[in-house]
Amino acid sequence: MTRHNVVIVHGVGNWRPEALPEEAAAALADEWSTGLAAGYANARLGHVPPPRVHAAYYADLLNDADAQAAQEDDVDALGPGERELLLAWLQAAGLPPEPDDGQALGTMPIRQALDWFARRRGMPSRALARIAVALMPEVYIYLTSPKRRGAARDVVADAVRATGARVIVAHSLGSIVAYEALHAHALPGVELLVTLGSPLGLPDGVFEALDPAPPGGRGSRPPGLARWVNIADPGDLVAVPRRLGDRFPVDSHHEEHIATLDFHTMRSYLSCGLTATALVPYLS
Structure with a gap:
């Protein structure tokens, strides 16, 4: 039964200070289930039941309740x-x-x-x-705070172990967290990693700061991972550089215009048929 579980790792902007972590995770999982169901329909996989979605929620670890919020464009x-x-x-x-x-x-x-x-x-x-x-x-705090960084990676590992999931879908900053979690923890059951709108290869900011450090200018493959699929909207300003295969051992890279305005949202990527198509072989 566990083979039908998918752990999704969110990106920035998902902090829900009014909710307990488990409540926030459940709410996000509900939202993402709807988006993924749309992706299955767009891929003409309506006859295939979408997987059970579980959220690895770590946004509370990168935000402080007493911090003064800046204006959204300040x-x-x-x-x-x-x-x-x-x-x-x-x-x-x-x-x-x-x-x-x-x-x-x-x-x-x-x-x-x-x-x-x-x-x-x-x-x-x-x-x-x-x-x-x-x-x-959030990206800066994650990369520069070892304690918070380790705790976020633990959240991903705990979610995988609790659900027995074989698949991780990671969006934006979540692709960095998931990549490092797969390296830091023994998660042999994870066979597929799908990265969406990933900034993993961003030079002079993210790539050089990864843990483990990329040897010889190229990121390493997480232990035991059978397949890595990367999906990027060409207009996604966060997914730079888009072609992760130039710096990481990505098995399959896809670029598709997913949305005009919401080019970086989790829902847009989950609603894309490419995402559903990548998951199905590992969940059937």
Whole structure:
């Protein structure tokens, strides 16, 4: 029976301070079950029952209840480390080292860099600022706080062991957490890893900070993993670089325009037929 369980590891923006961790996990699992059912329908797999979804919820470990919340587009509230990570992300996504009149990226005000990039991508600068403010703090805290990092990886391992799941689906920051959890814990039952909108290969910010450190400039395969599938929307600004196979032993990489506006949401990726197609061989 356990072969029909899937553990899903969330990305940023899923903290639910009003709920207990187990309540937040159950609510997320309900939402994701609906999205995955849509993905099965889009893949014309309506005759196949979708798996039981379990959420590995760790957002509470990366957020403090007494921390003062910044406005959703207030990039000036980001700390120095978060700003460095943001600039590395923008450059990996296409911002040149000297984007304006020879001014070096490192000396350019952060909001000016965001505005420049947003104009080139044809999107509102406030929308890009909201993505940055939502993404950078949790990623930075995870990468720089060993205690919280270890606890988040433990959450993933505990969810896999409790459910006996053979499949992990990991989105955004969750792909970093899942990758490291598979390395840090003995989880021989996990056969398939599906990464969605993953920033695992982000240079000068994420890739070099991975644990274990990538040997020879290439990430290693988690022990015992039979298959790794990566899915990225070409318009997903978080999934940079999109082709994880250039830096990791990914077995199958797919790019598909999933959504125009919600290009990075978990629901959009789960509703994509590619995700359902990747899961079915390991759940039947």
